[in-house]
Amino acid sequence: MPDGDKRVLSRPRRNQPTHATFEMSKQITISLDAMGGDAGPDVVLAGAAIALERRPELRFVLFGDEARVRPVLDRHPALAAASRFVHAEVVVRMDDKPSQALRAGRWKSSMWKSIEAVKAGEAQVCVSAGNTGALMAMAKFCLRTMAGIERPAIAAIWPTLTGESIVLDVGATIGADAQQLIDFAVMGAAMARAVFGAERPRVGLLNVGVEEIKGNEEVKMAGRLLKEADLAELDYTGFVEGDDIGRGVVDVVVTEGFAGNIALKTAEGTARQFARYLRDGMNRSWLNRIGFAIARSAFDRLKQKMDPRKVNGGVFLGLNGIVIKSHGGADAEGFASAVSLAYDMAVADLTARIVAGLAHYHHAGGTPPVADPRGES
Amino acid sequence: MPDGDKRVLSRPRRNQPTHATFEMSKQITISLDAMGGDAGPDVVLAGAAIALERRPELRFVLFGDEARVRPVLDRHPALAAASRFVHAEVVVRMDDKPSQALRAGRWKSSMWKSIEAVKAGEAQVCVSAGNTGALMAMAKFCLRTMAGIERPAIAAIWPTLTGESIVLDVGATIGADAQQLIDFAVMGAAMARAVFGAERPRVGLLNVGVEEIKGNEEVKMAGRLLKEADLAELDYTGFVEGDDIGRGVVDVVVTEGFAGNIALKTAEGTARQFARYLRDGMNRSWLNRIGFAIARSAFDRLKQKMDPRKVNGGVFLGLNGIVIKSHGGADAEGFASAVSLAYDMAVADLTARIVAGLAHYHHAGGTPPVADPRGES
Numbered sequence: 001m002p003d004g005d006k007r008v009l010s011r012p013r014r015n016q017p018t019h020a021t022f023e024m025s026k027q028i029t030i031s032l033d034a035m036g037g038d039a040g041p042d043v044v045l046a047g048a049a050i051a052l053e054r055r056p057e058l059r060f061v062l063f064g065d066e067a068r069v070r071p072v073l074d075r076h077p078a079l080a081a082a083s084r085f086v087h088a089e090v091v092v093r094m095d096d097k098p099s100q101a102l103r104a105g106r107w108k109s110s111m112w113k114s115i116e117a118v119k120a121g122e123a124q125v126c127v128s129a130g131n132t133g134a135l136m137a138m139a140k141f142c143l144r145t146m147a148g149i150e151r152p153a154i155a156a157i158w159p160t161l162t163g164e165s166i167v168l169d170v171g172a173t174i175g176a177d178a179q180q181l182i183d184f185a186v187m188g189a190a191m192a193r194a195v196f197g198a199e200r201p202r203v204g205l206l207n208v209g210v211e212e213i214k215g216n217e218e219v220k221m222a223g224r225l226l227k228e229a230d231l232a233e234l235d236y237t238g239f240v241e242g243d244d245i246g247r248g249v250v251d252v253v254v255t256e257g258f259a260g261n262i263a264l265k266t267a268e269g270t271a272r273q274f275a276r277y278l279r280d281g282m283n284r285s286w287l288n289r290i291g292f293a294i295a296r297s298a299f300d301r302l303k304q305k306m307d308p309r310k311v312n313g314g315v316f317l318g319l320n321g322i323v324i325k326s327h328g329g330a331d332a333e334g335f336a337s338a339v340s341l342a343y344d345m346a347v348a349d350l351t352a353r354i355v356a357g358l359a360h361y362h363h364a365g366g367t368p369p370v371a372d373p374r375g376e377s
Numbered sequence: 378m379p380d381g382d383k384r385v386l387s388r389p390r391r392n393q394p395t396h397a398t399f400e401m402s403k404q405i406t407i408s409l410d411a412m413g414g415d416a417g418p419d420v421v422l423a424g425a426a427i428a429l430e431r432r433p434e435l436r437f438v439l440f441g442d443e444a445r446v447r448p449v450l451d452r453h454p455a456l457a458a459a460s461r462f463v464h465a466e467v468v469v470r471m472d473d474k475p476s477q478a479l480r481a482g483r484w485k486s487s488m489w490k491s492i493e494a495v496k497a498g499e500a501q502v503c504v505s506a507g508n509t510g511a512l513m514a515m516a517k518f519c520l521r522t523m524a525g526i527e528r529p530a531i532a533a534i535w536p537t538l539t540g541e542s543i544v545l546d547v548g549a550t551i552g553a554d555a556q557q558l559i560d561f562a563v564m565g566a567a568m569a570r571a572v573f574g575a576e577r578p579r580v581g582l583l584n585v586g587v588e589e590i591k592g593n594e595e596v597k598m599a600g601r602l603l604k605e606a607d608l609a610e611l612d613y614t615g616f617v618e619g620d621d622i623g624r625g626v627v628d629v630v631v632t633e634g635f636a637g638n639i640a641l642k643t644a645e646g647t648a649r650q651f652a653r654y655l656r657d658g659m660n661r662s663w664l665n666r667i668g669f670a671i672a673r674s675a676f677d678r679l680k681q682k683m684d685p686r687k688v689n690g691g692v693f694l695g696l697n698g699i700v701i702k703s704h705g706g707a708d709a710e711g712f713a714s715a716v717s718l719a720y721d722m723a724v725a726d727l728t729a730r731i732v733a734g735l736a737h738y739h740h741a742g743g744t745p746p747v748a749d750p751r752g753e754s
Contacts, residue, residue: 057425097590159652171585172595208548208638213474216635219492242642246650258593259636261585265619266640270647273538277682281675289670295665298658305654 011355027059028346030125031117034064035091035110037129037328037335041072044129047326047335049079054336055343056082063088063110075293078114088113091096091140092330094131101134102141111135113141118321124346127313127338129326136172136316143319149356151176152318153184154325155191156264157341158373159212159305160248162234166192167206167245167253170314171242171261181205183358185226186250187317189234189371190357195341200233204240206255206263214239233357313338315345322350404436405723407502407716408494411441412468412487414506414705414712415729418449421506422705424712426456431457432720440465440487465490469515471508471705478511479518492519495698496611499720501723502717506703513549513702514694518642520696525735528553529695530561531639532568534718535705536682537625543569544583544622544630547691548638555598558582558631560735562603564631564694566736568609571725573716575628577610581617583640591616595633610734690715692732699727709743722733 032048034041040249041064052058060083060130062069085167088110105112113131115138115303117123128135136152142369145152153169168188169176176184192201205223207215219239237250242263245253252352255263278299292299310332316323322345326338409425411418411720418441429435437460439446450457465487482489488507494500494514505512513529522529530546545555545565553561562580569578584592589600596616603613613654615625619640622630632640655676659669669676689711693700699722703715 062619160721161653174585177629204691206639208551208635215379242639242644243646243649247648254638254652257583259639262619262632262636264638266622266643267619267647268624269620270644271651273536273622274648274679276538276653277679278675281678282672284678288675289671289673291668291675293668295659295668298655298661298665298668301658301661302651341468 008201009112012068012166014219023079024339026230028055028057028125028343029059029061029123030127030342030346031061031063031114031123032339033111033114034062034069034125035088035130036135037326037330038094038190040064043063043330043332043335044067045072045076045330047330048083048339049076049334050336051339051343052079052082054287054340057084058339058343060084061086061114061123065089065091065110073271086113092130092134096134098133098137101131102137104132106141106229109138112138112142115139115276115321115323119143119325125322125324125342127162127324127326127335127342129328129330130185130337130339131328132171132325135323139316139319139321139323140264143321143323144354145318146358147319148362149183149187149318151183152182152316153187154314155188157195158245158253158264158267160246160267160373164247165194165248165251165253165262166195167264168317169255169257169260170264171257174256174258176218176256177221178218178225181218181222181256182229182361183226183318185222185234185236185252186231186357188254190353191317191345191350192251193233194350194353195344196251200236202249203234203252203254203262204237204244204250204255206245206253206259207241208242210239212239222254229361231361233360267317313341315341319363320351381511382430396516403433405432405502405720406436406438407719407723408438408440408491408498408500409504409716410491410503410507411439411446412465412507414703414707417441418446418683419708420712421709422446422449422453422456425460425706425716426453427674427704427709428720429456429459430677431717431729433715435459435720437461438491438500440461440490440494442466442468442487463490466521469507469511471595472725473508473511474512475510478508479514482511483513483518485747487513489515489519492505492516492698492700495700500718502699502701504701504703504712504719506707506712506715508705509548509702512700516693516696516698516700518702519700522695523697523732523735525739526560526564526695528557528560529693530564532565532694533691533693534572535622535630535641535644537623539625541573541611542622542625542628542630543572544637544641545694546632546634547641548634549693551633551635553595553633555595555602558595558599558633559602559606559738560614560695561631562599562611562629562733563608563738564731565631566728567730568694568722569571570610570626571727571730573628577612578628579614579622579626580629580631581614581627583622583630583636584616584618586616587616589616593690599631603694608738610737690718692718692727694727694731699723699729 037126092105114126117125130319154172155168158165158167166337189201210290239374314325324342380631439462443464467486469488492504495503532545533547535542541548566578691702699717
């Protein structure tokens with residue numbers, strides 16, 4: 001990374017602060033699908049305004065229905081001043097099937113146009129809270145997969161006991177062969193370097209046991225290949241189990257999309273369950289309420305640690321450009337987190353890092369990817 | 378179930394109390410692998426003694442190394458009076474591979490003998506805290522799979538916001554085809570009737586989305602077949618996602634063993650993470666400690682709700698006899714839970730219920746199972 005004015009990124013590295021640096025003058029433009037999410041422009045623009053307050057150097061291109069976006073934008077003058085607005089006549093609905101969305105929304109929807117802005121180089125990253133299937137279908141169609149990558153992945157940032165980890169794939173595609181798992185490992189490691197500033201991120205393969213004989217054939221083969229390749233960019237530490245994710249034993253957890261999606265949602269469900277028990281306990285008596293009020297700082301801290309809004313944003317990796325999916329039900333604070341994540345990705349030039357990582361792997365003698373008809377759907 | 382003296386089972390049904398009844402005179406004998414688990418006889422016998430206090434009608438057959446078990450048994454006279462002890466010269470270690478365990482421990486280990494007691498009809502259920510792989514290998518070898526079942530499953534009881542649910546398979550085998558998923562559904566429903574007293578348990582298939590187009594082929598086909606079969610014994614409600622498990626939207630969650638194992642361990646990890654944040658918060662200041670002390674009843678309740686000891690016990694289903702795996706690291710209270718679960722299973726005659734459920738399914742025109750080479754390993 002070139003020298004110059006430096007700032008410390010806000011996202012903490014696992015266990016220790018990040019010292020990734022960037023030029024202060026670097027202009028980051030993020031394209032936003034203003035119509036995405038359950039609440040549409042209200043939340044998207046309010047979230048962008050919060051992100052802009054925190055990073056005044058940000059610039060936006062906003063795509064959406066002018067009649068709906070303009071009045072909201074008028075309420076956020078600072079955001080309006082830092083943004084360019086582009087009308088889009090079609091809105092992809094939250095329940096549109098990917099094929100429907102592509103048919104009706106290609107070229108002209110706010111979702112498509114915000115992705116296209118990345119392809120055209122007008123923006124470095126796109127953020128949408130629209131429906132995941134449609135967003136992935138459009139992103140694949142518009143940006144195409146990187147050379148050598150058969151399948152994109154969705155990477156999630158997972159809060160752990162020691163900081164944060166990256167888990168991928170959490171649901172871009174179902175199933176992955178050994179080569180695809182290795183691609184995920186390389187892409188996840190590039191993202192860990194970008195987000196956590198980890199020089200040689202520790203990478204684990206999610207499995208049902210840590211012994212080498214455990215798991216399905218693809219996971220076992222990926223493990224053998226990663227061990228043999230001994231890559232400079234990542235430290236492959238072996239298999240990890242479901243409870244190792246929250247423990248934070250590695251920086252990157254690699255899995256295929258079916259198990260990854262179930263793991264992510266199960267963790268969300270368990271956290272919600274825990275929070276609900278706690279709330280119910282608090283409301284059971286006045287004494288409990290008083291106790292909770294006194295220990296309030298502890299609960300605020302817990303809430304902050306487990307706050308899904310803080311880690312909002314699934315990052316689509318493996319395409320020629322970065323697209324971030326914000327949770328459809330996120331509030332303004334949650335959407336602001338997704339924008340901050342987008343900013344970190346752009347500053348770190350994640351796409352270039354992934355390309356370099358993949359080139360190194362293949363240069364190091366990694367198996368060249370084989371065309372797989374399952375990859376194109 | 379025959380009439381006679383009736384008692385209400387202690388395990389609560391989801392949302393409402395169970396009214397499953399049984400004859401008071403029914404004698405339940407449980408065979409115990411006294412050498413299993415990290416702590417061996419100390420924990421196993423102490424756990425059995427706790428379970429006996431709660432259900433004085435219980436009888437045990439204990440298998441283990443006499444030199445190690447006798448002194449411990451002498452400390453539990455009530456348990457000694459309710460038990461028959463059988464010496465076993467071989468002990469399966471926690472890190473033995475299944476093949477090793479079978480070679481060294483078949484016929485003569487405490488683990489094998491405790492399973493064999495079920496086959497011989499001396500005990501209705503076997504409980505072991507020994508290593509899962511060895512226990513499953515021995516149970517398959519000794520008891521064999523039920524007619525029409527290719528693969529056994531491990532079922533876990535999962536605490537939910539509305540009570541408890543059954544999740545299977547949590548790791549007996551990797552992968553499952555549509556027919557095997559349906560077998561799991563039928564077996565899980567039989568267990569739900571036995572444990573929760575649910576007349577027509579609600580069954581969901583774990584998937585990455587609730588729409589019919591989502592998921593892999595096997596899950597989609599299993600969903601179609603279950604819908605068409607419209608079984609009397611279970612109410613198939615469709616797909617469920619990871620966060621639906623803790624919400625308790627169904628009584629039985631069906632999945633293949635890889636995703637199921639990862640879901641279970643991820644939930645355990647997340648619960649542990651939450652508990653740790655809370656403990657850290659409490660210890661951050663004196664004020665917090667005071668607050669926590671005042672609201673203590675709320676935390677005790679939370680601890681009880683999330684206590685892994687209360688739901689200790691993976692139930693092996695699909696074999697000609699029930700084997701329950703207690704967590705290797707369980708304490709006496711945890712082992713007592715596994716024994717209580719074994720008791721419930723025996724009282725409800727789970728094996729017979731599963732056989733009946735499978736017969737009904739096949740009678741109802743369900744696809745007869747096809748021999749699958751992957752099933753035998």
